[in-house]
Amino acid sequence: MAGTDPENEPARRSLGLAGLVPHGAMEGVDESTWLDVIHKMDEVYSQLVHDEIQLEQKNNELEQSQQFIFSVLSAMSDVLLVCDEHGRIEETNAALCELVGRSDAELRGTSFYDLLADEPSAERARAVLSRSKPARGGEATELNLTGPHHQSVSVDANCTPRVGVNGRRVGTVFVGRPTAEIKRAYHELRAAHESLKLAQQQLLHSEKMASLGRLVAGVAHELNNPISFVLGNVHALARYSERLRQYLAAVHAGQDAEALQALRTTLRIEHVLGDLPSLIEGTLEGAQRTADIVGGLKRFSAMDPEARTPVDLNEVIERAIHWVRKGTGAGFEMHWQSGPPCVVNGSAGQLQQVLMNLLQNGTDAASGAHGKQAKLRLTVERDHTRVRVRLRDNGPGILPEHLSRLFDPFFTTKPVGKGTGLGLSISYGIVEQHGGRLTASNHPEGGAEFLLELPLAPG
Structure with missing residues (x-):
């Protein structure tokens, strides 16, 4: 071509478009x-x-995103339904299709209200869809859907608004879970909780009975004295009543004064009349003593109600020492002196059980140490808000590795058959229920020391 620059020819060939240049200028x-x-x-x-x-890359990424979303929707165990502002279904997942027995193709484009099993559910759904300013976090409602066999399936649904790019609501997202499974799990959990509560009550009662069993020998001796006294008085009263019956029969028969006086002397009526008041008083005293003993045992062994009443710890401590002393064959030396009233709100029977467990453990620990006599020292301190009961024994103390496990259920250092391992554990729980604290340590001068802290009753 005329006038063609030879230097530009390689450029034209590299572009592959050299033939496009016209040959004529x-x-x-x-x-x-x-x-x-x-x-x-x-x-x-x-x-x-x-x-x-x-x-092509964007299309591949879009296909991967769609596949990811589809896999997520298919893997969801909760049901998912997306509808537009008019209630037409736009998206579902496999869980919903399985729940209602219809495919995704059958559901798309249909009305959400066709899935509802009753009118109350439809009214709740209409209220959610018609809300002009729904909460961004959604709201919970219970809907009944129609199952594959036309049965009603209850679903606990969370309804969240779907907002477009202009900020306007364009639909609603329903995410729910069938409540039958939740209710079944709740009932199973509740049944298990009730079983645990019953087992705890049985353990508590069993431990009380075990503690009570250790006192049977002492209780039998304690009851024997007043009962024997009452029986002796009753036999005397029976003899006296027979004498009085004979004398009254003679009086009613109209015998003369001399005969009545002779009979009165023979039957010793004056002695009977003088002895009756003391016999009656002694009988009442023995019966009252027996009633007090039985009442104390009933208070200790009975299942205490949850109600709390004002309790003076000094009286509880005295009863606990009394019963442990009666039930301990070897006996122990007790150093304690009652002080000013220390009133707490609680159950007298439960607090007595705690103190009896602590006293019995201290006695067992000290008595087992080289056969020496157990010595217990109990002190009561109080301030404006709390009362502290310290119980120390003269035993060998508590091993360091046992201190952290001392209040664990079924942990015991006693030989097999000598302890259940529940006494301290139950005592710890009782003290916690009373708003207090129970701790154990080794005293610097030897022996174990338990510290029981309880809040004082107001006023």
């Missing part, structure tokens, strides 16, 4: 202008190829 257009046009066309073509590659 056009008026007013030189060859460099055509070369610029060819360069621009080549750039546009390269950009088209690049855009096509990017479009």
Whole structure:
């Protein structure tokens, strides 16, 4: 071509568009202008190829995203339903399709209200969909859906608004779970909780009975004295009543005064009349003593109610020492002196059980140490808000590795058959229920020391 620059020929060949350059010169257009046009066309073509590659990449990413969303929806155990602002179904998941027995294709485009089993559910759904300013966090409601066999399936649903790019509500997302499974799990949990409560009460009662069993020998001796006294008095009263009956029969028969006086002397009526008041008083005293003993045992062995009443710890401590002393064959030396009233709100029977457990453990620990006599020292301190009861024994103390496990259920250092391992554990729980604290340590001068802290009753 005339006027063609040999240096530009390689560029034209590299572009593959050299044939587009006209062989004849056009008026007013030189060859460099055509070369610029060819360069621009080549750039546009390269950009088209690049855009096509990017479009294919975007399509692949979009397909992967859609596959990911589909796998997530399929894996959801909760039911999912998305509808537009008019209640037409736009999206579902496999859990919902399985729950209602219909496929996703059958559900798309249909009305959400067709899935509801009753009118109250439809009214609740309409109230959610018609709300102009719904909460962004959604609201919970219970809906009954129609199952595959036309049965009603209760679903606990959370309804969340779906908002478009302009901030306007374009639909609602329902995410729910069938409540039958939740209710069944709740009932199973409740039944297990009740079983645990019953087992705890039985353990508590069993431990009380075990403590009570250790006192049987002492109680028998304690009851024997007043009962024997009452029986002796009753036999004397029976003899006296027979004498009085004979004397009254003679009086009613109209015998003369001399005969009555002789009979009165023979039957010793004056002695009977003088002895009756003391016999009656002694009988009442013995019966009252027996009633007190039985009442104390009933208070200790009975299942205490949860109600709390004002209790003076000094009286509880005295009863606990009395019963442990009666039930301990070897006996022990007790150093304690009652002080000012220390009133707490609680159950007298439960607090007595705690103190009896502590006293019995201290006695067992000290008595088992080289056969020496057990010595217990109990002190009571109080301030404006709390009362502290310290119980120390003269035993060998508590091993360091046992201190952290001392209040664990079924942990015991006693030989097999000598302890259940529940006494201290139950005592710890009782003290906690009373708003107090029970701790154990080794005293610097030897022996174990238990510290019982309880809040004082107001006023």
